[in-house]
Amino acid sequence: MMRDETEQPASFSTGRRWGQALNFVLAVLAAAALVLLANHLASRHYVRAAWTANADFTLSPLTRQVLQSLTNTVRVVVFYDRSESLYTPVTALLKEYSLVNPRVEIEVVNYVVEPAKAELIKARYRLTPQARDLVIFDANGKTKVITQSDLSQYDLTSFVVGQGRDIRRTGFHGERLFTGALATVADTSTPQAYFLTGHGEHDHGNSSHDIGYGKFAALLLDNGVRLAPLSLAGTNAFPADCRLLIAAGPQVPLDIAEQEKLEKYLQSGGRLLLLLNYTSRSGLEPMLARWGVDVGDNTVIDERNSPPASGSVLVNQFDPHPVVGSLSSARLPLQLVLPRSIGRRVGHQQNADAAKVTELAVTSEAGLAVRRARNGSQPSALRERQGMIPLLVAVEKGGIAGVADAGATRMIVTGDSYFLDNQMLEAAANREFAWHAANWLLDRPQFLGGIGPRPVREHTFTITAAKMRRLFWILVAIIPGACLTFGLLIWIRRQR
Amino acid sequence: MRAFLTLTRRELTSHFVSLNGYAVIAGVQLLLGQSFWTLLDALNGKPFDMPVTEKFFDTGFFWLVLLLVTPMITMRTYALERATGTFETLMTTPISEAQVVLAKFCGALAFFVIAWLPAVAYPFLLQHYAEGMAPVDAGPVAATFLGIALLGGFYMALGCFASSLTRSQIVAAMTTFAIGLGLFLLGYLSQIRPPEPGWQAQLLTHLSMLEHMRDFSRGVVDTRHVFFYLSLTTFFLFLTLRVLESRRWK
Numbered sequence: 158m159m160r161d162e163t164e165q166p167a168s169f170s171t172g173r174r175w176g177q178a179l180n181f182v183l184a185v186l187a188a189a190a191l192v193l194l195a196n197h198l199a200s201r202h203y204v205r206a207a208w209t210a211n212a213d214f215t216l217s218p219l220t221r222q223v224l225q226s227l228t229n230t231v232r233v234v235v236f237y238d239r240s241e242s243l244y245t246p247v248t249a250l251l252k253e254y255s256l257v258n259p260r261v262e263i264e265v266v267n268y269v270v271e272p273a274k275a276e277l278i279k280a281r282y283r284l285t286p287q288a289r290d291l292v293i294f295d296a297n298g299k300t301k302v303i304t305q306s307d308l309s310q311y312d313l314t315s316f317v318v319g320q321g322r323d324i325r326r327t328g329f330h331g332e333r334l335f336t337g338a339l340a341t342v343a344d345t346s347t348p349q350a351y352f353l354t355g356h357g358e359h360d361h362g363n364s365s366h367d368i369g370y371g372k373f374a375a376l377l378l379d380n381g382v383r384l385a386p387l388s389l390a391g392t393n394a395f396p397a398d399c400r401l402l403i404a405a406g407p408q409v410p411l412d413i414a415e416q417e418k419l420e421k422y423l424q425s426g427g428r429l430l431l432l433l434n435y436t437s438r439s440g441l442e443p444m445l446a447r448w449g450v451d452v453g454d455n456t457v458i459d460e461r462n463s464p465p466a467s468g469s470v471l472v473n474q475f476d477p478h479p480v481v482g483s484l485s486s487a488r489l490p491l492q493l494v495l496p497r498s499i500g501r502r503v504g505h506q507q508n509a510d511a512a513k514v515t516e517l518a519v520t521s522e523a524g525l526a527v528r529r530a531r532n533g534s535q536p537s538a539l540r541e542r543q544g545m546i547p548l549l550v551a552v553e554k555g556g557i558a559g560v561a562d563a564g565a566t567r568m569i570v571t572g573d574s575y576f577l578d579n580q581m582l583e584a585a586a587n588r589e590f591a592w593h594a595a596n597w598l599l600d601r602p603q604f605l606g607g608i609g610p611r612p613v614r615e616h617t618f619t620i621t622a623a624k625m626r627r628l629f630w631i632l633v634a635i636i637p638g639a640c641l642t643f644g645l646l647i648w649i650r651r652q653r
Numbered sequence: 654m655r656a657f658l659t660l661t662r663r664e665l666t667s668h669f670v671s672l673n674g675y676a677v678i679a680g681v682q683l684l685l686g687q688s689f690w691t692l693l694d695a696l697n698g699k700p701f702d703m704p705v706t707e708k709f710f711d712t713g714f715f716w717l718v719l720l721l722v723t724p725m726i727t728m729r730t731y732a733l734e735r736a737t738g739t740f741e742t743l744m745t746t747p748i749s750e751a752q753v754v755l756a757k758f759c760g761a762l763a764f765f766v767i768a769w770l771p772a773v774a775y776p777f778l779l780q781h782y783a784e785g786m787a788p789v790d791a792g793p794v795a796a797t798f799l800g801i802a803l804l805g806g807f808y809m810a811l812g813c814f815a816s817s818l819t820r821s822q823i824v825a826a827m828t829t830f831a832i833g834l835g836l837f838l839l840g841y842l843s844q845i846r847p848p849e850p851g852w853q854a855q856l857l858t859h860l861s862m863l864e865h866m867r868d869f870s871r872g873v874v875d876t877r878h879v880f881f882y883l884s885l886t887t888f889f890l891f892l893t894l895r896v897l898e899s900r901r902w903k
Binding site for chain 2: 177181184185188189192195196199200203204205206207208209210232242245246252259262263264265616617618619620624625627628629631632633636637638640641643644645647648651
């Protein structure tokens, strides 16, 4: 058979060509596999470098520590409308969490565009029908919900003084709250705390009465602490599972047997939150003196930091102790009601064997301790002390500062108990103090502060109409026009 | 090396010997300038939550320009050579195919960078004209342009690959645009309809160019993003090389 002379013979046989094609496909697949593997390795070993001085997305060492300690998956549901101003900072911050530990799984549910999914989330987490703009942390069967109002710190100054109606958002509490929530849901332990009863203490089961401690109890429950009442009367012994005893404003002195039980509990590494107020008669003063704590029989006022006719004292001078250090750095005050002085006992040895007593907060230099005295049937007040007067102390014995140690005794004694009641818990930074005090006493450093609010940077610029017009001409006419003119000149020159 | 440099110079200057290259740069600057001005006009006098430069690279304007310009630069790299018949001449010169691929890629990337270069002046122009604006932070500006260069490198490699497959510039441009848009939309869709947590969500986050660019424009240089673009660029250059080598089987 004659072959067409114009037909080009193939350089390779069909088999060779198929072989080449197979080689091509295999090479491409191998290269693709290499790319995948290389990216997988890169995603496990990476560096995030910040080329900016305003690195407000870097996480605090405490948050990194909490994230690195996570072993179980934590599901974070961002239940948000994307148009909300906090949506971007919330998701950006959670993304950083997820980058440090991929076990933090983020699910974004926009309740505006995904109503069906939103209903499922509401049902799953038993949210109210009105619930919106929340961040939900879910792990180990525990959930923690953070609302949008918790996340912001506002500057009310201009509003309060009547200079304007603007309430500016100045800080974003996201990292502190998210890290706390993460630690709460990831922590599989549920420490047991007891409220001492039988001496006229604040009622931890009462959320409606002003002086009840229901809100404080709810704060503890929300943070994974189990609560129960405890009576030490008679033959009742200290429960073995007691990780924290709260004595909230006892009005009747503890009897000798109760005091002995309490002393024994403390000597064996117990934890006590003792809240005394100006009417408290706990009978514990001699025992506290042995621990190096001096309880004043007085009432403290601070003319510089007392709202008029309120009877309360704003305290903003803190020790850098873990319980109050973050309040100091965030410049958040405590608001106490007619506190009594609680300080380090004069002559108390601060050596290695003795209890370490730290005065957590003091009044300003305008502080005044007034001693209550009775002159016949008439009560009278005597000036006892003037100057910076301590109001709260932390006592630690047998532990190394900052190191969790179950054998160490820890105690916080406050000169007021009303500041944590239902009426006052939300005032100033009282809630933060309650949170930090409980977590320090429970040896949960991962819950402690050190994470202040991130400043909210508001960007703004103003360009006058004339300058805007000039900018328009530069951006839209001069720069592109210059490129085109230059090209035209080159082209014309080349044509010649 | 000299052959590679000569070829790269040839590729780069080929954009500037005709009016086309200047028209492309002018077009890029017109679109970027108009977009930037529109954003400034919208934000003027109003408080907003991120620096204006960061905001600009988070808008659709930036991506529109990027997706439109890339095919215009790369469509000619191989397709034009094939159409005009200079391809065989080039491939019979005593230089390796790898050098040809790299030179064409570097030439295209250099042109891309030149086309975007005037945009570096935008933050400084804004600072000059605006009142009450914080000083320009050079770090995020540098990181942003590193991101643009990496993204550009990837799209250039993709465009070179598409151009190597055909002799029609239009087909090459459409292929580049379609694949580029597809990859962009993958990230965009994961933003507007985030998937359930799991490996799919992690994969989409890893692929999301929007997320990558958001980091770069904040001044965050993440080695994962850098590696992602470098590896994909290398992959598409490798594919281009294999396509060029395949002419030998015919």
